[in-house]
Amino acid sequence: MTAAHRLILIRHGESEWNSKNLFTGWVDVGLTTKGAEEARRGGELLRSRSLLPDVLHTSVLRRAIRTAEIALDEADLGWLPVRRSWRLNERHYGALQGKDKAQTLAKFGEEQFMIWRRSYSTPPPPLDDSSEFSQAGDARYADLPPELLPRTECLADVVDRMLPYWYDGIVPDLRRGQTVLIAAHGNSLRALVKHLDGMTDEAVVALNIPTGIPLLYELDESLKPLTPGGEYLDPEAAVAAIEAVKNQGRK
Numbered sequence: 001m002t003a004a005h006r007l008i009l010i011r012h013g014e015s016e017w018n019s020k021n022l023f024t025g026w027v028d029v030g031l032t033t034k035g036a037e038e039a040r041r042g043g044e045l046l047r048s049r050s051l052l053p054d055v056l057h058t059s060v061l062r063r064a065i066r067t068a069e070i071a072l073d074e075a076d077l078g079w080l081p082v083r084r085s086w087r088l089n090e091r092h093y094g095a096l097q098g099k100d101k102a103q104t105l106a107k108f109g110e111e112q113f114m115i116w117r118r119s120y121s122t123p124p125p126p127l128d129d130s131s132e133f134s135q136a137g138d139a140r141y142a143d144l145p146p147e148l149l150p151r152t153e154c155l156a157d158v159v160d161r162m163l164p165y166w167y168d169g170i171v172p173d174l175r176r177g178q179t180v181l182i183a184a185h186g187n188s189l190r191a192l193v194k195h196l197d198g199m200t201d202e203a204v205v206a207l208n209i210p211t212g213i214p215l216l217y218e219l220d221e222s223l224k225p226l227t228p229g230g231e232y233l234d235p236e237a238a239v240a241a242i243e244a245v246k247n248q249g250r251k
């Protein structure tokens with residue numbers, strides 16, 4: 001069956017805090033040199049497969065914005081129309097933002113670490129607005145009703161706040177026949193993949209998204225994937241990178 005719609009997902013390249021093994025969430029850190037190279041390689045893959053998006057959607061965090069900018073520049077598509085939304089942001093990691101993943105694992109143990117990192121419905125403790133890693137008062141969220149600004153999120157929370165943008169901001173572009181590129185984050189993409197593939201709350205715990213490798217979803221008329229899980233444009237690199245994400249925090 002030929003695809004009715006094409007959707008390409010890309011997680012931002014390695015960030016400064018990915019390389020330092022810190023929980024990041026909504027803290028707005030940049031890309032490392034390696035992360036910028038991952039983004040460029042992502043654009044090269046798009047170009048070599050002639051997978052040329054017609055529109056870009058990003059979060060409002062610089063690591064995703066910059067990844068898209070570099071990748072699209074490599075594909076000579078720097079001019080692409082773009083829309084940004086906080087609803088594509090990384091999961092808010094609450095009081096874990098800024099904390100070292102290995103130290104958190106050592107301090108709280110494997111079970112608590114995995115609950116906070118990968119459980120579907122248990123968020124980390126909330127982050128106090130007075131924290132240096134809080135987004136309270138950040139201008140980019142000024143229009144957000146205060147009750148919507150998270151102080152922590154579990155993946156279920158991300159699904160709930162991401163889906164309205166999926167339906168209202170992205171699906172219309174797909175339905176008008178556009179190839180859509182989404183540049184976002186590990187957990188906001190886990191939330192979208194869970195929705196696309198109809199994954200259970202239990203199955204999504206084991207899902208990890210690698211940095212910088214485009215993931216192609218060819219969708220049918222009802223927006224169901226023709227290939228469950230999609231297709232990474234560099235499958236070999238994806239296998240190794242997914243394993244690395246899974247083992248973050250473990251020396």
Ligand SMILES: O=C(O)[C@H](O)COP(=O)(O)O
Pocket residue numbers: 022023024025026090091093117185186187245248
């Ligand atoms: O926000 C972060 O810390 C990372 O980008 C995602 O981290 P995780 O893979 O530990 O959820």
